[in-house]
Amino acid sequence: MGGSWWEFIAGELRQARLQAGLSQEDLARRINYSASHVSGVETGQRAPKADYLAAIDQALGTGGMFGRLLRHASLVQGAPPWMRPWIDDERAATLLRWYEPAYVPGVLQTEAYARMTLAESLLSADEIEQRVASRLGRQAILTREEQPCQLVAVLDVMVLRRPLTGHAALMGQQLAHLVKMAALPHVQILVVPEDAGLYPALQGGFIMASLSDGSVVAYLDYQIRAQMMHRSEDIATLQRHWGAVRGEALSRRQSLELIKEAARSWI
Template sequence: MAYECTDGGTGAGVAEPGASDSLRTFGAVVQALREHAGLSREEFGALVRFSKHTVASVEQGRRMPDRDFVERAEEALGNTGALRKAAPHLSRQAGLASWFRQWARLEATAISLYTYECRVVPGLLQTEAYARAVSLNVPPLPDPEELEERIAARMARQELLAVTRKPPTAFSFIVEQAVLERWTGGEAVTREQFDRLLGVIEGNWNVEFQVMPLRQPSHAGTDGPMRLAETPDNQWFAYSEGQQNGRLIAHAKEISLLQQRYAKLRSQALTPEDSLGLLKRLRGAL
């Protein structure tokens, strides 16, 4: 079951997609089946183990339902097969920042994805509360509808992490310790974000997570964040992003340079084991 990648996932100034006809139709069917079963959104949410707000977002066509939602909804609503058969055909409108669209298409089918981030927790690893805080921190402030669409798109994008994808994508994340200790959104948001990181690291064997320590005299990433992606036919692409712009990189020489830098960053960051230990200590201190 495929779900389209829809979100840049880093800064707040990236335009997000709106609801598509397919999402609105799917949501209307969910709502009709739920009401036919005599369930409130809160009651249905308890059955599918999602919040009533998530249920509302799906029913209103603002959120791409992930595999767990579809399967649990089928069970809760009589196993008609309608939701399961409709889910592979769901898509969002383009709605991405123009500079991110090509990368999003590559990322959705990549077999390897490497991310170095020095600004925020990568979008694939953000909680809903953290994504909201990031979106509200950077002017201009989005209107409420845009904010909800942005967050929904970011959460839907996290389907890429699933180990059940065929083949599952191999992820490497390197994140600056300063990003983790910034407390974006406050203590409660940070606590939840640490729990999310720990859950992904310990529960997804396809994810490697490393922390770049605060003190590292030799640092290969001082030119800023970077992403690298390997396609199913083993071609490599790269992406760099700044203020209100981004650049897809396809030139072999540039990609080779960024691969060298990423390899160096991996050797300079804490090991995955030490990174996990640091995360647990930071979480325990909250």
């Protein structure tokens, strides 16, 4: 199974069972699994699956804790190693300012679009599925019931026009999803039009996360690694770039109309 998160969950499962005064055989009878299955999970020989953890949560009255741990573990384990430190900051952010010159931002991607953008990579099929699951899991920050994260995304117009070869319908579905997400009160999707020409930051996307303590951290993604930034000088530079690209973008209403027009063009 491997991985510190899975080992952590296995250890917590064992601890919860012991605190409840249950042997592995006792717990197995309660959740209708075999004792060997319980042992396999606790020793790391079996991966903890969602249905198993749901049964544990119900049997031990843990309020869904183990299900939540599994979702977070899947989110982190499926992400590239260099991205994992960023995920916690992203989940804690009250505001994300996201600039993308090439792709739809990950938190706004459909499953099909996410899979297609990873399909040309050198990843195995299993790695692609893990990363797709992680990317989709990150989107919960926008749809959670309590204090969803505010998002202001600025996209270069070529994001709307760049074809996924042989998959015009998929692009149409992705842009229709952008229209749906843009209707959320805490989500703004702005587009830099073609007549902006060359402008600062066009050479690479970045994300700035504002945290509840007033601090800002940033994330720059490259092909084989990423860089997180905390230094005030670096953040100030990115904020100037953000001001520049935001200034080139169309208004929220104009951007939405452009996205709708692009979506129709892919049908």
